[in-house]
Amino acid sequence: xxxxxxxxxxxxxxxxxxxxxxxxxxxxxxxxxxxxxxxxxxxxxxxxxxxxxxxxxxxxxxxxxxxxxxxxxxxxxxxxxxxxxxxxxxxxxxxxxxxxxxxxxxxxxxxxxxxxxxxxxxxxxxxxxxxxxxxxxxxxxxxxxxxxxxxxxxxxxxxxxxxxxxxxxxxxxxxxxxxxxxxxxxxxxxxxxxxxxxxxxxxxxxxxxxxxxxxxxxxxxxxxxxxxxxxxxxxxxxxxxxx
Numbered sequence: 001x002x003x004x005x006x007x008x009x010x011x012x013x014x015x016x017x018x019x020x021x022x023x024x025x026x027x028x029x030x031x032x033x034x035x036x037x038x039x040x041x042x043x044x045x046x047x048x049x050x051x052x053x054x055x056x057x058x059x060x061x062x063x064x065x066x067x068x069x070x071x072x073x074x075x076x077x078x079x080x081x082x083x084x085x086x087x088x089x090x091x092x093x094x095x096x097x098x099x100x101x102x103x104x105x106x107x108x109x110x111x112x113x114x115x116x117x118x119x120x121x122x123x124x125x126x127x128x129x130x131x132x133x134x135x136x137x138x139x140x141x142x143x144x145x146x147x148x149x150x151x152x153x154x155x156x157x158x159x160x161x162x163x164x165x166x167x168x169x170x171x172x173x174x175x176x177x178x179x180x181x182x183x184x185x186x187x188x189x190x191x192x193x194x195x196x197x198x199x200x201x202x203x204x205x206x207x208x209x210x211x212x213x214x215x216x217x218x219x220x221x222x223x224x225x226x227x228x229x230x231x232x233x234x235x236x237x238x239x240x241x242x243x
Contacts (some may be wrong), residue, residue, distance in 0.1 A: 002030075002039055011039040012045060017165075017176075021057040027064070027073050027238075038075055044080035048240060060085065066235035077238050085239040088212040089221060093228035095173070095202040095209055106154050108196050147204035150197045152180070152189060155186050159184040162197040171207040173198075178211070190220075195227045 002010040011030030030036045051059045061082060067073055078084075112175035136145050152160030159181050165174040178197070180190055198209055212235050213220035224231070 002043060010035070011158055013043050018056075021055065022057040023051060023056050025059060025061050027061055027067055027077070029067070029073075030069065032068065036069060037072055037076070040069060040074045041079065044073075044076040044082070048080050051240060052242065058239060061238045061240070063236040063238060065090070065236075074236065074238070080240075081243070082238040082240045086237040087215045088235040088237065089215055089231055090210065090212045090233040090235050091224040092211075092232050093198060093209040093227065093229045094207070095198060098199050098202040098206050108150060108193065115117050125192075146219055147201060147206070149175075150193075152184075152186070152193045154189075157230060160189065160193045162193070164201075171205065173206040173209045175200045175211060185219075190223045191226045198227060 002012065009031060011028055013025060013028040015025040017024040025047070028047070030038055030043070030102075032037040047059065047061070050056075059082075061077065061078070063070065063073060147160070147164060149163045151158055151162070160179065163176040164176045165176040178194065180187075180193070201209065209229070211224060213224070213231065215234075222229075
């Protein structure tokens with residue numbers, strides 16, 4: 001957090017997840033006014049300086065389309081060394097209206113943190129992310145056990161993973177990862193899997209789901225629409241790696 005000489009709040013950025021040499025963080029924000037550009041520029045450079053100092057190998061920064069300084073933040077981040085990695089559509093769903101009195105589909109299992117190590121090989125394959133396996137233990141320690149996520153199992157094999165994100169706001173659900181292994185894609189399982197994940201999250205006390213997918217992933221966009229999600233905005237993922 002940046003403060004003025006008199007202790008007045010000027011701006012900040014947050015790093016909600018740090019694991020396996022990677023950061024996932026939210027775009028810097030600043031108090032509106034004539035000095036906002038200077039503060040946002042300083043915050044963007046500070047992200048890079050801190051990531052370099054700590055030996056971070058990759059920093060992925062989320063910039064919501066609704067950010068009040070969207071264009072200015074993007075410009076400051078690019079000047080600091082960030083590149084555009086992905087463009088996404090954002091979807092939301094009110095979970096308070098879901099009917100919890102329904103049978104769960106066969107083959108879906110609520111995930112407990114204690115099972116992560118046992119399934120780490122399958123999870124690492126399902127996530128398709130380098131370094132993700134090393135981060136599973138740390139991730140499981142951060143996520144409350146009452147709803148760390150859901151897995152889909154078919155014929156004894158893990159075919160889908162929904163991992164909950166660590167994010168401020170106990171009643172807002174976001175997913176660090178949602179997806180099926182390659183052999184299960186196109187089977188129609190994705191819609192039922194997300195629907196069941198949202199129902200279980202509602203039972204755990206979450207009120208709202210917020211998800212996103214890349215603008216060219218029309219299949220996932222259809223999954224969101226089929227489970228009653230509404231498209232509400234856009235999101236940019238900007239990435240920094242050491243030069």
